Amino acid sequence: MPSTQIKICGITRVEDASAIADSGVDAVGLVFYRYSSRSVDCARAREIVATLRPFTSAVALFLDPTQEEVEEVLTNVPVDVLQFHGREPARFCESFGRRWIKAAGMAGDADITAIAAAYPGAAGMLVDAHPPGAAGGTGVSFDWERLPSEREFRLVLAGGLHAGNVADGIRRVRPDAVDVSSGVERTKGCKDAQLVREFIEEVRRGDRNTYSGHN
Secondary structure: OOOOEEEEOOOOOHHHHHHHHOOOOOEEEEEOOOOOOOEOOHHHHHHHHHOOOOOOEEEEEEOOOOHHHHHHHHHHOOOOEEEEOOOOOHHHHHOOOOEEEEEEEOOOOOOHHHHHHOOOOOOEEEEEOOOOOOOOOOOOOOOHHHOOOOOOOOEEEOOOOOOOOHHHHHHHHOOOEEEEOHHHEEEOOEEOHHHHHHHHHHHHHHHHHHHOOOO
């Protein structure tokens, strides 16, 4: 049975990372966009990554960074994957020699298939509710019916996910992964271990109901 991968994004505190490390998530996201309320510097990011299990990926999130800003993070923090949320061209995303994800804001009439075609080297396309080129983490969802059922790219579903709707999102979209930030917070930037556990339980329930044929 397929297992939807889980990423918890916007980790800002070492204690949150320690709690999440034992929860079985596949990846955590670190925000290096200084205008975000969930941004971290390299020193804090290193401390967070140090708490992760060996096979939990650390994902560095950027929004229209300079090459120097990305290289500074790569030099100082052992991240595994880059995630770009701005208007970065594909050649920029590919220039760092790391696996990378391209985020696509689904506000307006954004066409994820066309966007994905412009980023063929991406390890995955992350869809969120924000306008194209803007940051995510707003806790707002979008109309999942706009996503194609047949696609040639790996899809990461984000935008307003929480324990109350993620199983339905998996059933309707069948994403390769789900990404949550505000949906596992009680206060902005502070992850709640109980909400994380409930989210993971609902992801697994969504997998069972979707891929075992018991919709």
